Amino acid sequence: MTLDQARYLLILAACVAVTAPLEFFGGKVYRRPVRLAKSLLPVFAVFLAWDAVATAGGVWTFNPLYLSGVRVVFGLPLEEVLFFVVVPICGLLTYGCVEALLARARRPRRSRHEEDVRP
Numbered sequence: 001m002t003l004d005q006a007r008y009l010l011i012l013a014a015c016v017a018v019t020a021p022l023e024f025f026g027g028k029v030y031r032r033p034v035r036l037a038k039s040l041l042p043v044f045a046v047f048l049a050w051d052a053v054a055t056a057g058g059v060w061t062f063n064p065l066y067l068s069g070v071r072v073v074f075g076l077p078l079e080e081v082l083f084f085v086v087v088p089i090c091g092l093l094t095y096g097c098v099e100a101l102l103a104r105a106r107r108p109r110r111s112r113h114e115e116d117v118r119p
Contacts, residue, residue, distance in 0.1 A: 007066050040085065043084070044084050047084050048073060056074075
């Protein structure tokens with residue numbers, strides 16, 4: 001496989017690598033696999049079907065120069081199928097992390113004196 005053929009997969013891997021640490025800052029996506037599956041499956045099914053129909057109808061195609069050559073569901077490239085999993089997970093991680101950080105920022109802070117006089 002050439003670098004060009006691996007490019008799409010490398011971009012998806014980079015998306016996962018950049019957003020995966022957000023799980024530790026409040027993303028809580030991987031820690032809730034059932035919730036993740038419930039949010040991903042409907043989106044995955046709709047966009048996968050849409051992609052398959054559009055591809056079969058000749059609305060768009062995929063440039064084989066930038067694909068691994070592995071075809072999976074409905075003859076769609078592996079990279080395209082992974083896109084519908086990776087990008088939503090990255091979005092959920094980002095959203096969850098921002099939500100957690102904003103919640104922390106909104107909490108009232110105790111003064112140093114209050115911390116010293118805890119029972």
